[in-house]
Amino acid sequence: MAQLGLNDILGALRNKPSEARVKVITKAYELAQTAHQGQKRVSGEDYVQHPIAVAKILAEIGMGGKTIAAGLLHDAAEDTPISLEELRKAFGEEIASLVDGVTKLGKIKLRGSHEEYYLENLRKMLMAMAADIRVIIIKLADRLHNMQTLNVLPPEKRERIARETMEVYVPLANRLGIGEIKSQLADLAFRYIEPEKYVQTKELLDKKFSETEKYVNQSIRELRKELKKGGINVIDIHGRGKSVHSLYMKLITHDMDINRIYDLAALRVIVPEVADCYEALGIVHRRFRPMVGRIKDFISLPKPNGYQSLHTTVFGPEGKILEVQIRTQKMHDEAEFGIAAHWIYHEREKKRRSWRRYIFPKRTPTPSKELIWIRQLREWQSEMGRDDDAFIEGLKIDFFQNHIFAFTPRGDIIDLPEGATPIDFAYAIHSEVGNHATGAKADGKMVTLDHRISNGQVIEILTAKDRKVPNKDWLRFTKTSVAKSHIRRELRRAGLL
């Protein structure tokens, strides 16, 4: 196996690094080499290859120098003679606490039932996430490299780690919008959990790929020409592959019939501005006939995890079905790198402002969706206390359900699980709004309090000052654990529960 070194990390950085960044990464690299001196992995290679690979992944997804340095040192405080104190002295509080956070996440003892273990794992993830999201991103990179090298472990161990990856890490990467890591993790885990299905699906995918490759390339050539003629400055145009696991999931919902899946052959057009996206869509439709009902505008109405793009399905060369996705570079980076992309753009837009103020802004009018979600998580935790098992259990459900976004009349975004009602919305704003709710409007029209909010609706909550106790019936239809716990608490206080 090829040996990784410092240049592999520096070469993977997405922007030209500052001197300070190169310095901190180099210093961490040297300490990692010393700390892991003589240690070997199960595969027999030098242990330090693992933290180097983790740091390289972090560089690839656009993380900053401190996170990359912490990635290099993430196993150093636990398994080597180097202490956390020494790290703190050499690298400062921020890097040391990142390393500490990753170390703590790793200390999960396998005990009790599978369910208990899973819950414990998830709880630690959520706690760490609210404290510092970068800890989770390092942990995801750590897990990705461990999955890439899983074949050296004994079979029982492989399967357990693969299951945990599918149940905890894949949804987490998805929720953070890091599509790149999510699909790699899902494919690797799928391969060890269901080896036969993996092989079957992969064969199917490879066969389809060789069938579609020719006309995808032909469409790329034709579209490039047309877009140029139309005066569009195309940044990039490429075919996009589907992951084995996502194809399998789609097959399950389409009676295992591959002919019913329209996005197998897809190509992506990256353009500079939002306006170019719509213009390019028009040009695509002029060249290739669109399929009715398959145009999706995720730019005006983003997917719950923040994904933005225009999608259309057309009859491409030879009349074959082809999906075309059109987006700006920023949308593309956010789709691939998710929350990590916020660091890239944040650094470009506002240098020298700490990430902490960005994630937990005091008075920012429109912080981006993912960040609102993390801020909410943190608020819930401090409000509900750390050891409320019912709450964590509920949060698990909220966390992995599909999400929708609703708006307050002032335009603030509220992130809710699918099926949420105005009561969930009200408690998501503030417990007092929930406790005093008497009615609700959706897009200006009166609705019942058990109305199912749909994505993008503007919800207005009507309140009455004199109402003191929530209605017991609300427990039947509310979806979020935040709403349920508040309602129960108020009912108990009033002696009604």
Ligand code: MN
């Ligand atoms: Mn590790």
